[in-house]
Amino acid sequence: MLGESSFRASASIHSPSREVYMTVFAPWLLHDFAPGEGERQQAHTPALDTESWLPVAVPGDVHRTLVAAGRLPEPFYDRNEPEADWIQEREWWYRTILTGPHDALAPDERLRLVFDGVDTYATYYLNGEVLGESRNMFREHDFDVTDSLRPGPNTLAVRLDPPLQHVELAQVPAWDPEIIKPKVAMRKAQFGYGWDWGPVLPTFGLWRGVELRRERAARLTGVQFATVSLNAAHTFAVVTASAEVERFATDAPLSAEFTLTLPSGEAMTRQLTLEAGQTAGEVSFELRDPALWWTRDLGTPALHGLEVRLLLDDQPLDQLSQKVGVRTLHLDQSPDADEPGTRFFRFVLNGLPIFARGANWIPADSFVGTLTRERYEPLIRLAQQGHMNMLRVWGGGVYEHDAFYDLCDELGLLVWQDFMFACAPYPETDELAREVRAEAEYQVRRLRSHASLALWCGNNENQWIQEMRYLTRATGDLYYAKILPEVVAALDGQVPYWPGSPYGGNDHNSMLDGDRHNWDVWHGQRPIVRQFGDPIGLDRTLEGVSYRNYAVDLGRFISEFGMHAAPALRTLRRVIPEGELYHHSPSMDHHNKDNPKNKGDALMEGTTGLPGDLAEYLLFSQVAQAEGLKFGIEHYRRRMPHCSGALIWQLNDCWPVLSWSVIDSDNVPKAGYWFARRAFAPLLASVKTLEDGGAEVWLTSERREEVRDTLTVRLMDVAGQTLWTRDVDAGISHGQSHSVLRLEAGELQADGGHYLRLESRGGHFEASTHFFVEIKDLRLPQTLPTLEARAQPDGSLSLSVTASQYSYLVHFTSDEVIGFSDNFFDLEAGQSRTITATHPDRALRPEDVELKMFQARQPQPQP
Structure with a gap:
């Protein structure tokens, strides 16, 4: 949104409430020059004529400004991505008029100009004079302008240099020269230079806000809230709140007043005196029957x-103000006595061991400066509604906006927070070490008091790839083994630190210790069971990439696993020309950044068969992803407590793309989201196939309370006939996962015409279907269920669906982003279900949705 920039108050330590001038910036302007030309043309001086400059939003991004002005074609459309390459070769200038206060400052007052986030190499000018420079996208930069800011109008300019020119001569440790470039010497979001799900669109801009702060005598530089004790009965807790202070014009005693407002509305206040020269202090609160x-x-x-x-x-x-939570959390890595030689890797929340069910989070837009709370909220709500309890902020993106962490606090999602290092050997220079330490100090202070913060992690895959390829110490351990843990210990001391992901054990991707990334399935990496020094190979046959290989993974915590699926057709139509809407068209392959481009074909061939047209490709790829995620999640959850986490790669996308996401860039959930939602339900009933052809029925619980129910297990044929029924006691307590029924091979008709159905009488467990063959080999009926759609007074649609025969993957599609209470489900013969559909902006009509289901090609008779 363009217009006058003003101070933004929010309930976070990053953006505190302060007395500042409410409207001090005129609209910001943007212009580009060849490197070095901006100063020569006086772009930093008050006298410059800015008639040709473009209006630009702050926070914002250069690319989106150019698209809006007609200077850049939509970079996500077709193969336009290289059309933006010239942007990173220019220098970009931001300018505004900053109004200084007309009244005189007192002797103990100052004016501080604060840039919350600047991407990346910047020089700052005030009235033609240099204020300073910065070279880190991931931290705040501030300048004392007390003596340089004039009363009334001032010209403020920021020059952004082509980032690679600052590191083109950097000595970077060599891995793959096609992948590892001097970009790793920059403290800048690495995903912007391309990833196996992201385009090459390096960003520029003032991607976070700018503030002028008028301060007197001293200021708060940080506040920390911590729960230091909680009794086992949860009836008594002790919490602390501490403050850090910068004194810039006084050594006199200061007072700090801490007010803790309980969810009930009751307020508790503590006073603290900071004696002369003292810059930190702490108070405590005792809470009886705390709301946790x-x-x-x-x-x-x-x-x-x-x-x-x-x-x-x-x-x-x-x-300063922030929402905080009373809770204890630690990482249990004690020996697992039931599996000798292994250790747990499980989070313990308020004394209760939990299974982390969730996904990896990447930036929600290639142009991160354009993101707002309104963009974050639908995605994070979908994660919470999908029975997830953890999101991992991946280390190749950015430390997220305050709104992301606020929403996770509010919705009850834990956050695994990577530091921003990913898939590369990082040079260990004095200059980079200073930046990393300053960045870590800033981010730890900013995020440490969020109730959702569960783990600080040093990097993504750096130790693992280094050892796997070169059998040597990871270049960058200066950061992961020294600087980062030092900062976390000094400034946090509550949230655990872990050196990398994956990390631990007899291989940095071990099944015995630490966390593990399972790319054995999607990439066909072999051997699946590996130790330090073992060579890595690939098996991309149908058997090599089968999702059934998840069954041999005995990892402690699976922090990445997943497989590709196409986005919704409406999402593709926004970016793919009509003439290229077919599988492996040049434009479609351009929107698939994983290589080789046909890697997903083997997964589909083994699961659904290869697609014959676009509609089949969209559906088959989503079926393969959905069935694979269901299989993997159920396997990992059956292994609880030996396995204590399963985080899907990945939740979301940064642009319209064929990727591992379960929610596409238009916020349309794929079939995999709905399958994962059911597999992530706190109470799970699942079937484990045995090597002898038999099967076991398992129950898994993550409910705090004991559950009593009866599970009905039925062997069905696709025409709706029940061959036999078994009722099983389904009593289970928190943290339990065990077999409740064994079925011998002779009791099962393990072919494409039969399946097992699990349902609970009390409704505690999600209904579940287990097939004996791949989806392509099912003898599925072809009759579409009937649909009755009724518009409701509140603008929603009530969609009643009834099946005459067994119907697999019943789902609704639309040309718009519509929310469904459920989707991509199966129906038994004679079964009806009612689904609610909603639109965020208008009332829905029956013609807004279309009912579909999976209709497999019928197996040909064998000669």
């Missing part, structure tokens, strides 16, 4: 309000 912060599957994510005021002689100097 839980993930949604275990309770309510109760939030308290924390406000800290800094005073001098009873006059307020500064104030």
Whole structure:
């Protein structure tokens, strides 16, 4: 949104409430020059004529500004991506008029200009004079302008240099020269230079806000909230709140006032005196029957309000506020006695071991400066509604916006937070080490008090790839083994630190210890069971990439696993020309960044058969992903507590693409999202196939309370006939996962015409279907269920579906982004279900949705 920039107050430590001039910036302007030309043309001086400059949003991004001005074709469309290459070869200038205060500052006052995020190599000018420079996208940069800011109008300019020119001569440790380039010497989002799901669109811009702060005597530089004790009965807790202070014009005693507001509305206040010269202090609160912060599957994510005021002689100097949660959390890595030689890797929340069910989060847009809370909220709500309790912020993107962490706090989602290092050997220079330390200090202070924060992690895959390829120490261990853990220990001390992901054991991707990335399935990596020094090979046959290989994974915590699926047709139509809407068209392959481009074909061939047209490709790829995720999640959850986490790669996309995401870039959930949602339900009934042809029925529980129910197991044929029924006691407690029924091979008719159906009488467990053959070999009926769609007074649609025969993958599609209460489900013969459809902006009509199901090609008779 363009217009006058003003101070943004929010309930976070990053953007605190402060007394500042409410409207001090005129609209920002943007222009580009050849490198070095901006200063020569006086772009930094007040006298410059800016008539040809473009209006630009702050926070924002250069690319989107150019698209809006007609200077750049939509980079996501067709193969336009290279049309933006010239942007990274220019220098980009931002300018605005900054109004200084007309009243004189007191002797103990100052003016501080704060840039929350600048991407990346920047020089700052005020009234033609250099204020300073910065070279890190991931931290705040500030300047004391007390003596240089004039009353009334001032010209503020920011020059952004072509980033690669600053590192083109950097000595970068060699891995693959086609992948590892000098970009790793920059503290800049690495995904912008391309990934196996992302385009090459390096960003530029003032990607976060700019503020002028008028401060007196001292300011708060950080606040930390921590739960230091919680008794086993959860009836008593002790929490602490601490404040850090910068004194810039006083050594006198200061007062800090801490107010903790309980969810009930009751407020508790503590006073603290910071004696002369003292710059930090702490208070404690004792809470009886505290309202605890839980993930949604275990309770309510109760939030308290924390406000800290800094005073001098009873006059307020500064104030910070944040929502906080009362909870304990630690990482249990004790030996697993039931599997000798292994250790747990499980999170313990409020004394309760949990299974982390969730997904990896990548930036939600290639142009991260354009993201707002309104863009984050639908995705994070879908994660929470999908029975997820953890998101991992991946290390090749960015430390996310405050809104991301606020939403995770509110919705009860834990956050695994990578530091921003990914898939590369990072040079260990003094300059880069200083930047990494400053970045870590800033981010730890910013994020440490979020109730959702569960883990600090040093990097993504750096130690693993280094050892796997070169059998040597990872270049970058200066950061992961020294600087980052030092900063976390000094400034946090509550949230655990882990050196990398994956990491631990007799291989950095071990099944015995630490966390593990399972790319054995999608990439066909072999051997699946590996130790330090074992060579890596590939098996991309149908058997090599079969999702059934998840069954041999005995990892402790699976922090990445997944497989490709196409997005919705409406999403593709936005970016693929009509004449190229077919599988492996040049434009479609351009929107698939994984190589080779046909890697997913083997997965489809083994699961659904190869597609014959676009409609089949979209559906078959989503079926293969969905069935694979269901199989993997159920396997990992049956292994609880030996396995204590399964995080899908990946939740979301940064552009319209064929990728591992379960929600596409238009926020349309794929079939894999709905299958994972059912497999992630706190109570799970599943079937494990045995090598002798038999099967076991398993129950798994992550409910805090004991559950009593009866599970009905039926052997069915696709025409709706019940061959036999078994009722099983389904009593289970939290953290349990065990077999409740064994079925011998002779009891099963393991062919394409039969399946096992699991349902619970009390409705505690999601209904589940187990097939004995691949989807392509099922003898599925071809009759579409009937649909009755009724518009409701609130603008929603009530969709009643009835099947005459067994119907697999019943689903609704639309040309718009419509929310469904459920989708991609199966129906038994004679079964009816009612689904609710909603639109965020208008009332729906029956013609807005279309009913479909999976109709497999019928197997040909064998000669």
